[in-house]
Amino acid sequence: ATTLGASAAQSGRYFGTAISGGKLNDSAYTTIANREFNMITAENEMKLDATEPNQGQFNYTNGDRIANWASTNGKRLRGHTLAWHSQQPGWMQNMSGTALRNAMLNHVTQVATHYRGKVYAWDVVNEAFADGGSGARRDSNLQRTGNDWIEAAFRAARAADSGAKLCYNDYNTDDPGHAKTQAVISMVRDFKARGVPIDCVGLQAHFNSGNPVPSNFQTTISTLAGLGVDVQITELDIQGSGSDQANKYRTVVNACLAVARCTGITVWGVRDSDSWRASDTPLLFDGNGNKKAAYTSTLDALNAA
Numbered sequence: 001a002t003t004l005g006a007s008a009a010q011s012g013r014y015f016g017t018a019i020s021g022g023k024l025n026d027s028a029y030t031t032i033a034n035r036e037f038n039m040i041t042a043e044n045e046m047k048l049d050a051t052e053p054n055q056g057q058f059n060y061t062n063g064d065r066i067a068n069w070a071s072t073n074g075k076r077l078r079g080h081t082l083a084w085h086s087q088q089p090g091w092m093q094n095m096s097g098t099a100l101r102n103a104m105l106n107h108v109t110q111v112a113t114h115y116r117g118k119v120y121a122w123d124v125v126n127e128a129f130a131d132g133g134s135g136a137r138r139d140s141n142l143q144r145t146g147n148d149w150i151e152a153a154f155r156a157a158r159a160a161d162s163g164a165k166l167c168y169n170d171y172n173t174d175d176p177g178h179a180k181t182q183a184v185i186s187m188v189r190d191f192k193a194r195g196v197p198i199d200c201v202g203l204q205a206h207f208n209s210g211n212p213v214p215s216n217f218q219t220t221i222s223t224l225a226g227l228g229v230d231v232q233i234t235e236l237d238i239q240g241s242g243s244d245q246a247n248k249y250r251t252v253v254n255a256c257l258a259v260a261r262c263t264g265i266t267v268w269g270v271r272d273s274d275s276w277r278a279s280d281t282p283l284l285f286d287g288n289g290n291k292k293a294a295y296t297s298t299l300d301a302l303n304a305a
């Protein structure tokens with residue numbers, strides 16, 4: 001097949017992109033996004049600060065624009081994200097204890113209910129583990145409400161939308177030798193053993209010189225899949241250019257294709273100029289919308305599956 005989405009679909013997978021609501025009027029952007037991708041994640045518009053700017057007052061205007069663009073164009077939606085220490089609205093940032101726990105659970109319930117039936121998979125909890133070698137939870141106002149905040153969020157999400165796959169999503173969890181990766185694996189094993197409703201793990205896969213593509217990335221994916229969850233590559237971007245970058249994209253795509261329960265790949269933006277890594281060129285299209293070598297290696301890998 002000749003597009004990323006159609007090529008991924010040949011093996012029952014999807015190929016997605018993050019979409020920024022402010023660019024839906026840019027026809028060069030939407031032309032590529034519509035042609036190449038069949039799964040959409042809102043880059044910022046479904047986060048806590050966007051959807052509940054004042055406590056108990058929900059604003060779905062920008063999130064709905066992206067959800068509607070996806071559905072109008074026949075694309076599925078990944079929801080991002082219901083509970084996170086970052087991008088909290090101001091009112092939430094200074095909350096703690098039971099009040100924060102209840103506010104978080106209400107947020108999960110309300111937003112998952114609003115998008116019920118429209119979301120293929122939710123990143124229910126994002127980035128809850130610490131960086132470095134401790135394997136510990138990240139300190140945050142949510143963590144300080146009690147170690148069970150993650151499972152409480154998953155149970156609330158399941159109650160609100162029983163049809164969405166519920167994912168835990170994190171970064172620097174690609175190398176099986178990293179403590180953070182092992183901590184996520186342990187949490188998933190524990191959740192499955194205790195019946196906490198978790199269906200998938202999102203590996204963000206933001207790769208750069210400090211977090212290179214690990215040669216054994218596939219081991220992380222297969223280990224998680226072996227615990228009985230789907231795995232999705234949720235925010236892929238890779239620092240670099242030319243054939244070196246193309247080879248790294250091929251490695252990542254092949255790692256997913258090698259594991260039956262790796263169900264899809266999302267890149268974190270359309271063109272290099274759309275990336276959050278403004279000074280870098282980590283995506284599949286250049287700023288003029290031209291296909292890069294990394295696009296070709298990705299497409300070819302998908303078609304070889």
Ligand code: G3I
Pocket residue numbers: 043044086087126171204235276
């Ligand atoms: O919309 C406001 C605008 O009104 C204001 O004038 C401007 C001034 O700073 O800020 C704008 O908001 C920015 C927003 O992106 C929209 O462009 C925020 O400052 C900026 O912090 C925000 O960055 C986003 C970042 O998450 C925030 O944590 C990036 O776009 C987004 O790509 C990035 O995505 C995250 C994933 O959600 C989770 N994993 C890591 C990934 C990369 O950091």
